[in-house]
Amino acid sequence: MTSFTRAVAAENSGNLEEARARYLEVLQAEPQNPRALHRLGMVELRLGRPREAVILFQKSLSIAKDLEVYLDFGAAMAAMARWDATAAVYAAALRVAPASVDAHYGLALALHRQGRPQDAEPHYRQVLATHSHLGEVHNNLGVALQDLGRFAEAAAAHREAARLDPADAAAWSKLGVVLHRMGQGVEAEAALRKAVGFAPQDADNWHNLTGLLDAAGRSAEAFAAGRLAVALDPASARNWLALGNAARAGERREEAWRAASAAVRLEPSDPAARNNLANALRDLGRLRDAVAHYRAALDLQPDFPVAEINLALLLSSLRDADGALAVLMALLARQPDNGEAWRRLGGVLAEAVRPDAAVAVLRKAVALGPGEPDVHADLAMAAAMAGWSSVSVDACRRVLRLVPDHAAALGQLVHQQRLVCYWRDLDRLEEALLRRVRAGAEGVSPFDVLSCASTLADQQSAAARWAAAKARGAVPVARPAAVVRDGRLRIGYLSADFREHAMGHLMVDALETHDRSHFAITAYSTGIDDGSALRRRFERGIERFVELRRHTDADAAQAITADGIDILVDLTGFTTFSRTSILAARPAPVQVNWLGYPGTLGAEYVDYIVADPTVIAPGEERNFTERVVRLPDCYQPNDRRRSIAEATPTRADCGLPADGFVFCCFNSAYKLTPALFDGWARILAAVPGSVLWLYAGNPQVIANLRREGEARGLESNRLVFAKPLPHAEHLARHRLADLFLDTLPYNAHTTASDALWAGLPVLTRRGTTFAGRVAASLLRAAGLPDLIVDDQEAYETAAVDLARSPDRLRDLRQRLARNRPDCPLFDTPRFTRHLEAAYRAMWDIRQGGGAPRPITIAAGDTGGPKSAIQGEGEAR
Known part of the structure; x- marks a missing residue:
């Protein structure tokens, strides 16, 4: 037996030190023996001396270009994760043996690990050309294709791996992942369920299932799967991250925080983990702690748009608009085409009450993402804040084209059309809005419902959903155990x-x-x-x-x-x-x-x-x-101190004719309706020479109402429009009007009080909701209940009769003037004593341990001095 043979025997038996000594003996006698250099390199590698092994492999190859040496050398580099060197070695092997399946596969893996899936793909395919039975290669090819965004081909590769071995959990898991990315949720879940069935102890399978279920909105199931992934591999930060995402989606705020905290402990340098922890802290109301972790994420990865946007939004909610704007502007300086950043910048500007700037920014966001309904919705809101109703209307319509059942956009469209008196299709739109409210639609502003022909039940339904949304994330504050009091x-x-x-x-x-x-x-x-x-x-x-x-x-x-x-x-x-x-x-x-x-x-x-x-x-x-x-x-x-300018403008100053009866309505334009305008047109037709004096701060309102008047047979001079004035001057011009005509379903509120304070009688029709009965309440308190009617016919008849009865109208004016100094409507001390009595009653119920209950305050009831409070910490 030769020294080389004895060395090989020792190596094969695991006696590595003896094998090393024997190979050195051989090399002492034959320093250029490539086989001995190769085998000694393998021994050094197994003894944990990779540097020495590399030198030996290189010496061996310098003497003889042997495929086996290249393959072992490549495997050694791969074991050390030296992927660039691994690829170079396998490429050299292919120059020696172009058909080597092992070399092609090794090179494919090395290129893939370097982030070069497009270069790895042909080598995977070269292996499969002669070894199509290798499921592992099909799986790796599938991953490469998925990395290249070729999901259908990737799915085909994983399906082939699963066909070759139906119990291959890895094939089913990878197939599930790619199907999920293709949006084929049902098939993806079926594949992942097979993966966990074949390998229930593999945490990766549960991790993938967690992500799928979370994306499907099935947060409870996702949370359960995430807990299994964490139980199987608690040292995996990504499992904790997936669990935290599922917990957060299910509003399990404490669990989300604990999971994200665990991920950060395991991977303190992972910016994604820091971002998720910040999200969880924000949900818990720990806003400043959240800011610190968003900033930590950005310290670890300065170019992290998700964290930057999250930080900006949080700073905005913390009323730090300048900080939020700085973060977003820095992001946009790097990524000027980041539509989400433009959108969020618009939101921050709107929140900072800079709606004009917000509109300009959101137009940029729309240009970058014309198919994104949320961007159009944000533009609609900012334009509404800026008073640009036509822009808001157009944006709402775009939202509805993209998402026909977008209830919030429909509500805003209705309100914005009302604001400019653009009534085309308004009845149909309002009916559609109320149907959605009654069907439980989320996101409809309750204020948008008030002006519609809605019922009290409709208004409560919309308000309840809106209030619940406002309560999300609110953390109850603890009342101090002791408060120093003074008995009040x-x-x-x-x-x-x-x-x-x-x-x-x-x-x-x-x-x-x-x-x-x-x-x-x-x-x-x-x-x-x-x-x-x-x-x-x-x-x-x-x-x-x-x-x-x-x-x-x-x-x-x-x-x-x-x-x-x-x-x-x-x-x-x-x-x-x-x-x-x-x-x-x-x-x-x-x-x-x-x-x-x-x-x-x-x-x-x-x-x-x-x-x-x-x-x-x-x-x-x-x-x-x-x-x-x-x-x-x-x-x-x-x-009572509301001042009215002494000087009364002339009719000419206000654009009113020298003669003729002046009906007026200074309500906001959104309270006007097509049906109401029909009635006003009939009233004007029945009172020759009369005019209707309306408030309009927007040229669009004037143009639209003139068009509506012409459609009802009114000459343009029958409508007169009042421009905005300082409050005292506005009150003074009421003296030029003869009768205030109220609106329905949304009455005059402050405008009715203004008219009555200025001595102008108000004719109202009593509605069926709070908003439609306010003027009736004011008239009762002013001592003019005879100006309240219950239906449209009575409303029109009363308006015409009063216009034709100057004596009766004069009597109403005189009665209003007599009542004004001491009628309940303008007796503020009387009102305040009643309000205080209501507060005392509320507090007495509370102090008695009772739940809130209806309260009725009788006229003259001031509640007495019993409101003095005694409680813990009171100064006595």
Whole structure:
């Protein structure tokens, strides 16, 4: 037996040190023996000395180009994950033996591992040309094809592997993955179910199934599969990530956070894990911790658009618009064609109340993604904020072409068409909207429903879904265990409208008139400071004025709770700039809906709605999620200090004819309807020489209403349009009108109060909802109930009769003038005492341990001084 033979025997028996010594003996005698160099290289490799093995392989090949040496050398490089060197060795092997199946396969694997699937593909196919029975090669070819985006071919390759070995779990798993990417969810799930059936202990199979189920919206099943993947391989960060995604989709916030935290512990340098942890923290309301982890993800991977967009959106929600804009602008500097970044930039600008800039940005996003309905929807919203109704209408229509059942876009389309009095197809659109509301559609703004011919049940249905959406992610705040008190009931008023605004004019006097000996009043402002005299009056006239505009919803709720507010009154409802999510965090033990929104908020976290017997009739309580509190006169307050300019403009100044009866309606254009306009046309036709004076701040409204008037046989001079004026001057021009004609289904509210305060009688038709009965409530409180009618025929008859009866109209004006100083509508102290009695009743129920229940305040009931509160921490 030769030394070489003995060395081979020792190697084969596993006696590696002896084999090494024997091969060295051979090489001492024959330094250029290629076979000994080759075998010694293999021994060194098995002894864990790869560097020495490489040198020996290279020496052997320098002497003789042997295929076997190349193959072993390539395998050694592959074992060390030296894929570039591996590819070079196998390529050299193919120059020696072009038909070598092993060399082709080795080169294919090496190229694939280098991220070169297009170069690997021909080598996989070369192997299969002569060895088509190798399922593993079919699987690897399938993965390469999948990497190249050739999913149908990839699926065919995996199907062939599964055909060759029906129990090949890897083939079924890979087939399931590629079918999922092809959108063939049912077939993908069937394949993955086979994979887990054949290999139930393989965590990868459960991981893939988790992802599929999560994408299908089956979060509970995905969560169960993810838990199995984690149980089988708890050291895999990607399994924890998949579990966290499933948990988050199922709103299992704590589980999502724990899973993402585990992924970060296992892979602290994985930016995706950091991003997911930030998402979970955001869902838990830990917003600043989330910001830190988004930034950590970006430190690890600066070019990470998903994390950048997530960070920008979170900064925007934290009221850091400048920070959000900086993040998105940096992203767009690198990726100017990133449509999602443009879209989010538009959203941040809109949130920062820069709607014109938002529209410009969102137009860019639309150009990049014309088939994306969400982009058009965002453009529609920004354009509406900017007052560009025609742009908003066009964007809504594009959304509906892409997604015909998009209920939110339909609601906005209806409202925007109303805003400019574009009534073509309006009846059909409103009917479609109400059908969707009744079918349970999500995303319809309740305010859009108020102006339609909706029922109280429709309004409650839309509001309940909207309120539930606003509550998602809201974390209840804990009330302080002890609050230093002074014995007064603490009332907080939450509003975006402490400014030159209709609601501002209504409520300022009532808030100033509160009895400070028994009530501690705080105004929480979430709206802009417009610098107006009315804003300054709010700041001076209310005991505490707190600016919350730049607070997050969570921080605002915390601030209100920290102040120990007993009753929080929302004055904005679902109108512009509402912050309903603050209420969802329950910052006060009693929460009230009043004044700003004429309907139910549909929110379980709002206890009461302030109304009166007219706007919410007895028996209608079931359509209000809140408990109804009825004040004795009218739910609406008024400002006794509302000034009217002394100088009255001339008819010519206002574009009115020198003679003739002047009907007017200064309501917003969205309250006008085709049916209402039909009735107005009949009234004008019955009163020769009369005109209808309407408010129009938008040229489109004028053009559209003139066209509608012509279609009804009205000459263009029968319609006169009033331009915007300062409030005192606006009130003064009411003196030129003879009768205010109200609208339905949405009445005049502040505009009716303005008219009555200015001495102008208002004719209203009583509706069937809160929004349609407000003018009736005002007229009762003003002592003019005879101006309330119940049907359209009576409305038209009354309008014509009054126009033909100057004596009767003069009597109405005189009665209104006599009533104004002390009628309930304008007796703000009387109103405020009744409101305070309602607050006392709410609090007494709360202190007695009872659930909220309906409350009726009798005329003259002020509740007495029993409202003084005693409680833990009270200063005595």
